[in-house]
Amino acid sequence: MDPLILSFALVNGLLIGGIYGGVALGLSLIFGVMRVVNFAHGSLLMLALYAAFWLQALAGIDPYASVVVTVPLLFAVGFLIQSVVIAPLIRRESALVVEPLSALLLTAGVYLVIDNLALMAFGPDVRSASTSLALAPLMLGPIPVNMQRLIAFSAAILAAVLLSLWLRSTRLGRAIRATAQNRDAAVLSGIDVPMIYAVTFGIGAALLGLFGSLLATFIPITPQVGLSFGIRSFIVVVLGGIGSIPGSIVGGLVIGVFEALASQFVPATSAAILSLGLFILILLVRPSGLMGRA
Amino acid sequence: MTTSFSRRVALRGALALSAAAFATTAQVQAQSQTEISVGWVLPLSGGSAAIGQQARTGVQIAVDQINAAGGIKALNGAKLKLVFADSQSKPDIGVSETERLIQRENVAVMSGAFNSAVTFPATEVAERYKTPWIVMGAVKDEITERNFKYVFRINNKATYDAREQLDAIDLLKKETGQGPKTLAMFYEGSDWGRSHAANVRKLAKERGYTLVLDEAAPPNQVDFSAQLLKIRAAKPDALIAAFYTPDHLLLSRQMLEQQLNLPYGVHSVGGGTEDPSFYKAISPKAVAYYFVQEDRQVDALQGERLPEFADVEAKFKAQLGYDMSAYGAQGFAVMYVIKDALERARSAERQVLRDAVAATDITAGPALYAGYQRIKFDEQGQNTFAHGAISQNLNGQRRTVWPAESRSPDTKPAWPVPAFGARS
Numbered sequence: 001m002d003p004l005i006l007s008f009a010l011v012n013g014l015l016i017g018g019i020y021g022g023v024a025l026g027l028s029l030i031f032g033v034m035r036v037v038n039f040a041h042g043s044l045l046m047l048a049l050y051a052a053f054w055l056q057a058l059a060g061i062d063p064y065a066s067v068v069v070t071v072p073l074l075f076a077v078g079f080l081i082q083s084v085v086i087a088p089l090i091r092r093e094s095a096l097v098v099e100p101l102s103a104l105l106l107t108a109g110v111y112l113v114i115d116n117l118a119l120m121a122f123g124p125d126v127r128s129a130s131t132s133l134a135l136a137p138l139m140l141g142p143i144p145v146n147m148q149r150l151i152a153f154s155a156a157i158l159a160a161v162l163l164s165l166w167l168r169s170t171r172l173g174r175a176i177r178a179t180a181q182n183r184d185a186a187v188l189s190g191i192d193v194p195m196i197y198a199v200t201f202g203i204g205a206a207l208l209g210l211f212g213s214l215l216a217t218f219i220p221i222t223p224q225v226g227l228s229f230g231i232r233s234f235i236v237v238v239l240g241g242i243g244s245i246p247g248s249i250v251g252g253l254v255i256g257v258f259e260a261l262a263s264q265f266v267p268a269t270s271a272a273i274l275s276l277g278l279f280i281l282i283l284l285v286r287p288s289g290l291m292g293r294a
Numbered sequence: 295m296t297t298s299f300s301r302r303v304a305l306r307g308a309l310a311l312s313a314a315a316f317a318t319t320a321q322v323q324a325q326s327q328t329e330i331s332v333g334w335v336l337p338l339s340g341g342s343a344a345i346g347q348q349a350r351t352g353v354q355i356a357v358d359q360i361n362a363a364g365g366i367k368a369l370n371g372a373k374l375k376l377v378f379a380d381s382q383s384k385p386d387i388g389v390s391e392t393e394r395l396i397q398r399e400n401v402a403v404m405s406g407a408f409n410s411a412v413t414f415p416a417t418e419v420a421e422r423y424k425t426p427w428i429v430m431g432a433v434k435d436e437i438t439e440r441n442f443k444y445v446f447r448i449n450n451k452a453t454y455d456a457r458e459q460l461d462a463i464d465l466l467k468k469e470t471g472q473g474p475k476t477l478a479m480f481y482e483g484s485d486w487g488r489s490h491a492a493n494v495r496k497l498a499k500e501r502g503y504t505l506v507l508d509e510a511a512p513p514n515q516v517d518f519s520a521q522l523l524k525i526r527a528a529k530p531d532a533l534i535a536a537f538y539t540p541d542h543l544l545l546s547r548q549m550l551e552q553q554l555n556l557p558y559g560v561h562s563v564g565g566g567t568e569d570p571s572f573y574k575a576i577s578p579k580a581v582a583y584y585f586v587q588e589d590r591q592v593d594a595l596q597g598e599r600l601p602e603f604a605d606v607e608a609k610f611k612a613q614l615g616y617d618m619s620a621y622g623a624q625g626f627a628v629m630y631v632i633k634d635a636l637e638r639a640r641s642a643e644r645q646v647l648r649d650a651v652a653a654t655d656i657t658a659g660p661a662l663y664a665g666y667q668r669i670k671f672d673e674q675g676q677n678t679f680a681h682g683a684i685s686q687n688l689n690g691q692r693r694t695v696w697p698a699e700s701r702s703p704d705t706k707p708a709w710p711v712p713a714f715g716a717r718s
Contacts, residue, residue, distance in 0.1 A: 002527055005523055005526070005527045008523055009520060009523055012517075012519035012520060012523065013520075015519075016517045017517075086600075099351075111494075115340075119339055119343070123341060123344075123347070124338070124343025124347055125344045125571035125574070125575070126344065126539050126540045126543055126571055126572065126575050127575050128543060128547070128575040128576065130577065137551065137552075137553075140327070143526070143552070144521075144551070144552055144553055146551045146552070148551075152471070159338045163352065177621065218547065218548075218551070218695065219516060220540045220543040220544050220575065222341070222343075222540050222546075223343075224339075224340065224514065225516075225540075226516075227514070228514050228515070228516050229516065232516075259520065260520045262526060263520035263521065263524070264520065264527075265430045267509050267511070268483075268485075268509070268510070268511040268512060268515070268520070268521060269510050269511065269512050271520075271555050272512060278477065
């Protein structure tokens with residue numbers, strides 16, 4: 001195998017892996033704080049992609065500029081889903097954490113509703129948005145590196161760093177971490193837990209708003225696009241360590257690089273099997289994930 | 295439980311009795327029925343949903359026309375009633391929906407299902423229940439190679455598609471004295487793509503081409519960087535691709551982004567590249583010089599539109615917002631083949647209808663709208679007069695380059711195709 005091709009495969013894998021990690025950040029945060037596996041994660045990304053697409057198609061707003069709309073919009077959607085759909089379930093639960101199974105079923109219902117509403121509202125046609133920014137590809141030897149992907153990759157790393165800092169140093173961030181550690185103790189300390197949950201869900205969704213705008217420039221948009229990302233995000237989060245922000249990025253990079261390199265030797269169909277094999281192997285050796293606290 | 299069971303047994307006995315008693319009048323009853331149900335299994339959601347909607351629109355337009363013109367005349371003007379089912383582009387759903395349409399909705403004839411992976415098992419169900427099935431869109435060879443009695447296909451099978459692609463390459467090679475020596479194949483990994491790849495593999499070997507890459511990908515991918523890199527490393531002269539719309543869009547966009555040049559171009563076997571919604575979503579730059587194996591000669595229909603279809607195409611465009619597609623035309627044509635068979639059968643009974651479909655020999659009329667000169671099935675149910683055309687995307691338009699006699703005088707194929715850097 002040509003070393004140039006392999007090194008380029010490595011670059012590709014890092015780029016797409018970082019993007020997987022960035023998309024998975026919200027899922028990890030929500031699970032870490034609320035113990036709710038958000039099955040509708042991919043659907044929210046799909047909504048963000050459509051929001052970016054329609055903003056360009058109807059108002060002529062460049063997908064990169066649409067971040068100022070999609071991030072607050074998705075924050076609102078996430079906030080609402082938590083406070084209207086999931087909060088009643090949590091209120092009913094007297095145990096320390098929500099029964100993960102019932103919350104999973106609930107968010108699975110949300111996923112089905114959102115995906116099918118999108119199919120009804122937007123139709124089955126595949127759409128695409130494009131940026132008007134003239135982005136000359138970065139040349140790596142004779143092979144170009146796509147700038148849109150590089151931007152999304154950088155945003156993923158930046159988002160993870162900022163989110164970690166924010167959780168560590170601000171009052172609200174500390175309240176979120178306190179709630180994650182012990183819900184009842186947080187209540188006793190005067191933290192408004194339902195509000196914290198809604199804000200956490202909102203932030204998780206807002207991150208998808210960001211990536212919706214960034215990915216819209218290079219991903220074909222269909223009502224089903226969320227599923228591919230949703231399942232991958234779940235694998236990335238479990239691999240990296242559930243609830244760990246850096247773990248999400250590391251998990252994404254591992255999956256991305258592994259798939260990109262494996263794809264050079266076997267067909268994509270088998271590469272998917274290999275990466276799921278790797279997933280099982282890591283869970284057997286390190287059940288808490290790569291960066292998770294045991 | 296017990297009561298309902300015994301009631302069911304009693305009911306069944308009563309039905310058997312009445313069936314025996316009225317056996318002689320059954321024929322009369324069938325003739326005087328006012329509605330004939332036609333079942334359609336189509337991918338109305340999932341990866342092929344756009345195509346399913348196009349087919350459904352074509353079908354609906356045809357049925358509205360037939361019913362408005364007085365229905366099935368041989369059956370006292372009986373109207374056609376459509377029963378659509380959504381396969382979600384998934385084989386298991388397609389099979390259970392087929393069972394439902396045949397058993398519960400009691401349809402006289404079935405059609406669909408575009409995706410080969412759905413059509414292949416679903417037609418098996420139809421064969422089991424002795425219900426005729428007119429295949430729409432699916433090209434997997436084996437669908438009409440199983441000695442089935444109830445399965446018919448109007449359109450090409452995969453072998454024809456592969457042969458036409460290589461015929462076009464051979465033709466251009468003969469005309470210009472230059473052409474590819476090595477080919478790469480990149481295709482979706484379900485029934486359609488694999489069936490096509492197997493045919494290309496065989497034909498390419500027979501005709502002396504070297505296959506330097508043979509790669510399948512699972513559907514609904516989000517990134518093809520790794521595969522494009524493989525194509526780049528294999529350095530093929532031309533690429534043969536088979537993908538449905540979303541994946542084809544991703545592939546074409548990424549090839550443009552990566553400036554991946556192939557001296558003798560990309561030869562797509564349709565799927566995504568025949569879907570009008572694909573062209574709405576992609577930059578013309580990304581599909582310039584593409585060769586597409588078309589089920590229906592697109593430019594011929596643009597040049598001299600038949601007046602009786604102007605209305606059909608206007609309605610189609612009004613409903614979906616883009617011009618008639620090959621799949622809309624195929625759905626339309628299937629309904630006229632069914633109408634023709636019903637008129638000759640003078641019955642909506644499945645077995646009688648099956649014999650009428652088998653005896654189909656149409657040489658004129660709206661049933662040929664999908665672009666063939668004749669529809670006549672061989673003993674396996676395959677229309678041997680099916681054929682497609684190969685177009686090349688020149689200045690944003692798909693112009694037929696093969697067969698040579700269908701090429702218009704102002705169409706000059708670009709061969710070899712210009713590199714990305716050299717395009718204006």
